[in-house]
Amino acid sequence: MARRGPRLGCQSGPSTDEHFAFLARFGVRHVCASPVIGEPGRLCPTIEELSRLREMVERQGLTLEMTDSVLLRSTLIDAETHPAIMLGASPERDRDIESFQQLLRNCAAVGIGTVKYNMSLLGVVRNRSQKGRGGVEYGGWRRGADAQPPALTRAGEIDEDTYWERIQYFLERVVPVATEYKVRIACHPHDPGLPPQGYRGVRCVLDSVAGLERLLSIAESPYHGLNFCQGTVCSQLENPARDIFEVIRRFGARGKIFNVHIRNIRGRRGDFVETFPDDGDIDMVRAVRTYREVGYEGMLMPDHVPLLPVGDAGDPYAYNYGVAHPAADGHRESFAFAYGYLCALLQATEGAS
Numbered sequence: 001m002a003r004r005g006p007r008l009g010c011q012s013g014p015s016t017d018e019h020f021a022f023l024a025r026f027g028v029r030h031v032c033a034s035p036v037i038g039e040p041g042r043l044c045p046t047i048e049e050l051s052r053l054r055e056m057v058e059r060q061g062l063t064l065e066m067t068d069s070v071l072l073r074s075t076l077i078d079a080e081t082h083p084a085i086m087l088g089a090s091p092e093r094d095r096d097i098e099s100f101q102q103l104l105r106n107c108a109a110v111g112i113g114t115v116k117y118n119m120s121l122l123g124v125v126r127n128r129s130q131k132g133r134g135g136v137e138y139g140g141w142r143r144g145a146d147a148q149p150p151a152l153t154r155a156g157e158i159d160e161d162t163y164w165e166r167i168q169y170f171l172e173r174v175v176p177v178a179t180e181y182k183v184r185i186a187c188h189p190h191d192p193g194l195p196p197q198g199y200r201g202v203r204c205v206l207d208s209v210a211g212l213e214r215l216l217s218i219a220e221s222p223y224h225g226l227n228f229c230q231g232t233v234c235s236q237l238e239n240p241a242r243d244i245f246e247v248i249r250r251f252g253a254r255g256k257i258f259n260v261h262i263r264n265i266r267g268r269r270g271d272f273v274e275t276f277p278d279d280g281d282i283d284m285v286r287a288v289r290t291y292r293e294v295g296y297e298g299m300l301m302p303d304h305v306p307l308l309p310v311g312d313a314g315d316p317y318a319y320n321y322g323v324a325h326p327a328a329d330g331h332r333e334s335f336a337f338a339y340g341y342l343c344a345l346l347q348a349t350e351g352a353s
Helices: 017-025 047-059 092-110 160-181 209-217 230-235 240-252 284-293 328-349
Strands: 007-010 030-032 063-067 114-118 128-131 137-142 184-188 224-229 257-261 264-268 271-275 299-301
Touching: 007 328, 017 047, 030 299, 047 063, 047 092, 092 114, 092 160, 114 257, 128 271, 137 264, 160 184, 160 209, 160 224, 184 257, 209 224, 209 240, 224 230, 224 240, 230 240, 230 257, 230 264, 230 271, 240 257, 240 284, 284 328
Parallel strands: 007 030, 007 299, 030 063, 063 114, 114 184, 184 224, 224 257, 257 299
Antiparallel strands: 128 137, 137 271, 264 271
16 A cells, blocks of 8 residues: 655644644644634633634645644743743743643544644744845844844753753653544744754754754653644754755654654854755755655645745744734745645655655
């Protein structure tokens, strides 16, 4: 029997009939989406709220593969509403971890197989932009490009041991629940690779392949794996155009890739921009073939796409980074291009492994 192989997916918001119809229009059939939580301050959606989300997704012929939590998003800790887990602030972090555990139980009841999360203090770090073809904006990061030394966050100075303690505290309490209820938890790497001496006082630990390996060694389980962001991992490598394929094999062959954010970059660790999928340094055909070779059968989803020059007055990364913003239409055409490109790649590589 032929393998099903990877599938085109998306995680952009908002969770509305209109937006899910937009995704279906461009060939997306599998999604990660966030439910609406009815009570302000409640940290976990109910079974009913998750069921309504699933029904909305399925009305457009889509499948709800994954969701997230209001906790542990890719948010700068200074802007995070619920920071206790990443600040190591007990007893609040124990309360928040209980909410995450309950999310896993509720997802199991509804048939949602995966929950994505971030163990991030700095969020998505960018400090530069570059004009791409046709006047689009390519966002990126360069060592030394900050106009002035960036200030410490409210987390203060965080060394590697402290960071690992907080990650381990969370995983030792959550992985057993994920395993019991057979709901996978998919952790996103730190984005991007940052200087080893730290940035804004934080020594990131999930911004290297070695760090991701250590993450997976804590509370090992088939339900503990990666939200593998190809663009982020490329930004962690000195020679991504050469080395990313072996990294895909390294984690994919062990079944540790639960979801893929697939995007292209131009550059390397310490100096890169994010591009259209066909305009970077990475051989995307080879990348998709590699996912097929390792037997990956989950979603390939664009997440960061260039901003079109449409006079967007809002946050240029609003859709990219999980915030629904009405001014983010500057990304809709970029996403449509990415969907079409990935759909063609999936068709062209079918049966190639």
